[in-house]
Amino acid sequence: MNSIEKNKKSEAIKRLQSLRNIGPVTAERLYSIGIETPEQMKNSDPEMLYEKLKKKRGGTLDKCVLYQLQGAVFDIPWPKCKKLTKGEHKN
Secondary structure, X not given: OXXXXXXXXXXXXXHHOOOOOOOHHHHHHHHHOOXXXXXXXXXXXXXXXXXXXXHHOOOOOOHHHHHHHHHHHHOOOHHHHOOOOOOOOOO
């Protein structure tokens, strides 16, 4: 990866961290599956992102990551996402 690509990645990860519940590790994971902007994240299906991340990690990923992604998309604290039913809060 050259310096231009590294800078692009670094800036994208920084922007993703502006979303609720998204820290550096999750931002890096999102970038790895093609999510580079908060707008892309907000327009994504958190369940689909979770499945992509889970697949990329070999089929296992803590369910809290799903709650984290839902919270980022719906702009609510991730613990509240534990109570969401599938399809709730769809845009």
